[in-house]
Amino acid sequence: MAISKEEVIYIDNYLKFLGVKYMDIRLEILDHLASEFENIQEPTSLGDFLRTKRSFVKRYENQWQKAKHWAHQRALIKRIIGYFYKPNQLFIPICIGIFFGFNATLLPKSLIAISFCISLIVPQCIHFYIYYKPEGIYKNIQSAKYILSIMALPSIFMYLMGIMAPIIKESPTVFYAYWFFAMVFNIAGLQEVMTLKRQIVKTYSKLISN
Amino acid sequence: MGNSKLYKGSLNTIILKLLDEEGKMYGYEITQKVKELSKGELNITEGALYPALHKLEAEGLLDVEVAKVDNRLRKYYKLTKQGEKETVNRLAELEDFIRSMQQLVNPDWSIQ
Structure with missing residues (x-):
């Protein structure tokens, strides 16, 4: 019945x-x-x-969150690898290379430092805005938390900035390598965030309308 | 079944196989189908089923679909393209495993 x-x-x-x-x-x-x-x-x-069914309900939320977190981190890595072999994505590392060339040849050192900081901070700010904007539906949806978890990996580059600073100052090669991977991770993170955002809106508009 | 540890390692393959046959299923339906097919021998608890479903979903082998049923919404699981391929591989692995076990336990009645 x-x-x-x-x-x-x-x-x-x-x-x-x-x-x-x-x-x-x-x-x-x-x-x-x-x-x-x-x-x-x-x-x-x-x-x-x-x-x-109390214990089942209590356990459920935790294990769900854990499974999803690692799924999105894996998707992020997969996307980054794709930048280096998928013909339609190769333009991303190429554009970063051109951007570096522009920085290295045309900008003074002080402006390169600003350019470096902005390129790392802006993607993080965008994704925080997506999640925390006041009119967003994400507060009631657990899946939306993954939007935050996706960017956990690119954030590592920001956390490492302090530790890496002396090495980065010493060697321009290390500096550009660090910057390159930070940018690649940030771009991939943002792409994942946007993709997931679209999926969440599509799936849960049904839920919210009920 | 007396010893649930014996089938624990095959749970994901069982789920993939069922979804391959049925197209799409919801969580409770999977538990009941397993019970029915095994004539009550296997009883998948929700505590084991959902972690397995979420893991398979995380691996990209399952896709979910939300549909309105009676007075509520229901979440259906179905195989992705990658899931369909993986089902074939995992079933082959399971058959190999069963064959090896048969040979070890009872060499006279191993599967052909």
């Missing part, structure tokens, strides 16, 4: 009570619990049934 609308709302409220605040996670747990409850043969109250 199909579960009623009131029972669906009851399960949803119970999940909120247990602290499952993201709607995409609630959707999956709710569907599983509703399907299982519909198939119980003996008469059981919904409240009693849900109490037996």
Whole structure:
């Protein structure tokens, strides 16, 4: 027997009570619990049934987050590798090379330092804006957190800046290599963010409209 | 089944095989289908199923689809192109493993 609308709302409220605040996670747990409850043969109250599922609900959120985090980091690495062999993406490392050439030949050292800092900071700012903008739908969607996690890897270049500074100053080769990879990671990160943003909007517009 | 450790390593392959046959399935449906096919011998708990589904999704082998069913939304899992290829490989690996185990445990009745 199909579960009623009131029972669906009851399960949803119970999940909120247990602290499952993201709607995409609630959707999956709710569907599983509703399907299982519909198939119980003996008469059981919904409240009693849900109490037996508490530990499953608690565990669920953590393991989901972990799996997704590494999936997106892997996708980021895959995208970066693609820049060096996919014909339609080769223009990215080439453009970075031209940009470096412009910096090295035309700009004074002080402006190169500014150019370097801006190229590292701006992509990070864009992705933070995407997630935290006030009218964004992402606050209620767990998957949107991955938008942040994707950029964790490119952020490493910013964290390393202090440690790398003496070596970077000594050797222009190390400096440009460091800058090159920082830019490649940042561009790939932003591309991943945009792709995921589109997917999230598409999938969860359905959820929000219900 | 008495010892769930014996099938734990094959859970992902079981899921891939089912999705290959059925096209798309939702979580609870997978647990019930396994129970039905194994005549109640295998019981996949939700605690084992969803981590496996999420792992396969993370590896790019599964895709998800959200559909409205009765009074709620349902999340269906289906194989990606990569998932279809991987299913063939993993089934072959599993068959090899079963064959080797048969030869070890009972050489007289190994699978042909």
